Amino acid sequence: EPEVTQTPSHQVTQMGQEVILRCVPISNHLYFYWYRQILGQKVEFLVSFYNNEISEKSEIFDDQFSVERPDGSNFTLKIRSTKLEDSAMYFCASNRDTNQPQHFGDGTRLSIL
Amino acid sequence: AQSVTQLDSHVSVSEGTPVLLRCNYSSSYSPSLFWYVQHPNKGLQLLLKYTSAATLVKGINGFEAEFKKSETSFHLTKPSAHMSDAAEYFCVVSDLRRGTYKYIFGTGTRLKVLA
Numbered sequence: 236e237p238e239v240t241q242t243p244s245h246q247v248t249q250m251g252q253e254v255i256l257r258c259v260p261i262s263n264h265l266y267f268y269w270y271r272q273i274l275g276q277k278v279e280f281l282v283s284f285y286n287n288e289i290s291e292k293s294e295i296f297d298d299q300f301s302v303e304r305p306d307g308s309n310f311t312l313k314i315r316s317t318k319l320e321d322s323a324m325y326f327c328a329s330n331r332d333t334n335q336p337q338h339f340g341d342g343t344r345l346s347i348l
Numbered sequence: 349a350q351s352v353t354q355l356d357s358h359v360s361v362s363e364g365t366p367v368l369l370r371c372n373y374s375s376s377y378s379p380s381l382f383w384y385v386q387h388p389n390k391g392l393q394l395l396l397k398y399t400s401a402a403t404l405v406k407g408i409n410g411f412e413a414e415f416k417k418s419e420t421s422f423h424l425t426k427p428s429a430h431m432s433d434a435a436e437y438f439c440v441v442s443d444l445r446r447g448t449y450k451y452i453f454g455t456g457t458r459l460k461v462l463a
Contacts (some may be wrong), residue, residue, distance in 0.1 A: 266449060278453040291450055333449045336382060339392035
């Protein structure tokens with residue numbers, strides 16, 4: 236069965252550095268999402284992306300964050316200048332249309348030192 | 349605004365006994381509701397979904413959930429727990445008719461299955 240894949244599984248970065256989290260959505264999917272889960276807290280929506288533009292974003296998704304689909308397969312989340320509070324598990328998800336359930340990757344654990 | 353409340357952060361059951369994980373939702377419109385499961389160090393796997401068809405929804409691995417509009421509930425059940433069911437379970441609400449595709453997650457329920 237097709238899967239959403241995320242790399243790396245664990246990323247350790249110094250505070251203030253830029254980090255890029257990578258996702259390969261399922262190949263025929265058109266809608267893409269990022270969520271995050273801070274340790275001990277609930278999973279939170281960050282951003283949705285369709286047709287090469289952001290369709291919705293949360294208050295969390297400020298100017299430090301950006302998303303991109305640089306080619307036909309990858310979907311990336313960039314954090315420009317990381318803060319300690321960005322430490323979390325980041326999940327990528329995709330679906331073919333919005334009436335279908337979202338398929339999630341295994342996540343990237345981001346640790347900011 | 350949409351919200352989801354999972355009433356129990358931890359549930360322990362003995363193997364072979366029934367499982368009940370409780371979820372209440374708040375939504376202005378008829379919502380889509382989902383249960384996802386997360387095993388350790390794995391992603392979120394869809395168990396089942398409700399999208400305004402039958403109110404009793406059957407999912408994978410013997411799980412099912414019943415949508416009760418009058419109680420704004422979507423509890424997850426399984427007749428007989430298996431050791432492999434030990435995981436974290438998330439109730440999720442989405443409301444496409446409001447033009448938003450995002451999921452709103454509950455805080456999760458960690459299910460422990462005792463031998």
